[in-house]
Amino acid sequence: MMPEAFFALAEQIDEVFFLIGAAILLIEIAEVLFKGSARGKTLLEMIASASTQIPSIAVEVFIMTAAYGGLYLISYEFISWEIPTTVWTIALALLLADFTYYWEHRIAHQVRLLWTQHAVHHSSRDYNIVTAVRFGPFEGVWAFIIHIPMVLIGFSPEVVFGCALVVLAYQTWLHTELIGKLGPLEWVLNTPSHHRVHHGSDDKYLDRNYAGILIIWDRMFGTFQKEEERPRYGLTTDFDSQNPLKVWFSEIPALVRDLRKAKSGREVWNYLFMGPGWKP
Numbered sequence: 001m002m003p004e005a006f007f008a009l010a011e012q013i014d015e016v017f018f019l020i021g022a023a024i025l026l027i028e029i030a031e032v033l034f035k036g037s038a039r040g041k042t043l044l045e046m047i048a049s050a051s052t053q054i055p056s057i058a059v060e061v062f063i064m065t066a067a068y069g070g071l072y073l074i075s076y077e078f079i080s081w082e083i084p085t086t087v088w089t090i091a092l093a094l095l096l097a098d099f100t101y102y103w104e105h106r107i108a109h110q111v112r113l114l115w116t117q118h119a120v121h122h123s124s125r126d127y128n129i130v131t132a133v134r135f136g137p138f139e140g141v142w143a144f145i146i147h148i149p150m151v152l153i154g155f156s157p158e159v160v161f162g163c164a165l166v167v168l169a170y171q172t173w174l175h176t177e178l179i180g181k182l183g184p185l186e187w188v189l190n191t192p193s194h195h196r197v198h199h200g201s202d203d204k205y206l207d208r209n210y211a212g213i214l215i216i217w218d219r220m221f222g223t224f225q226k227e228e229e230r231p232r233y234g235l236t237t238d239f240d241s242q243n244p245l246k247v248w249f250s251e252i253p254a255l256v257r258d259l260r261k262a263k264s265g266r267e268v269w270n271y272l273f274m275g276p277g278w279k280p
Contacts, residue, residue: 013165098211102217117251123250130175174195195209201232204225
């Protein structure tokens, strides 16, 4: 299989998960319409979540396109070693992309500068399929950077980005309360039940279940937590706005305030790169 053919297949897989997500969305909207007084706020929350695609797409078009182009150029001009594209190497690349996503996701929770972007995904008090597309404007930049090593070891950019797309597309269907626990699959795969835990702000659920496709990474690295009581979704700090601009940049004002208070270069560094909530 040619790398370009695999990337086209990855796009088709993404479309399949989009259709699954669309079907879930229709059911969720129908459910919301029967909730009486809660439905207006829920629909506004859905719109706010969907609106995050506006800055995300702008960053993709004006910044990430150049970054992708540069990486393609480096790959084809300066990396002489190449891993052939076969069914087996694609399977290996998908496994590595899923492993990479686990650490991409985990680090984004532990580094405040990255958290300013990923927190957008967690800031909704609702949990529905539209949450799957709720992204910080520059979240894709970190995802791009952490996948570069896969290109450097010899996987073609098309295979790397195709696998990253599949890992991300898989997670679409996880953002729903319509699907309960899935029996034996819960041991191996990331499921809606596992991902609901990840979006919980309860102490027992914080910083758990970072997986993309395979939940085995969380089981291996000690970050797994099964779903018990229904999670309280959202951030540990109060955030309850449906204003798109506030949603897009919710964590930036607090970071700027802290940087202004910094009394040394070390404090600036720690505010940026230590965990959220770090104080001198």
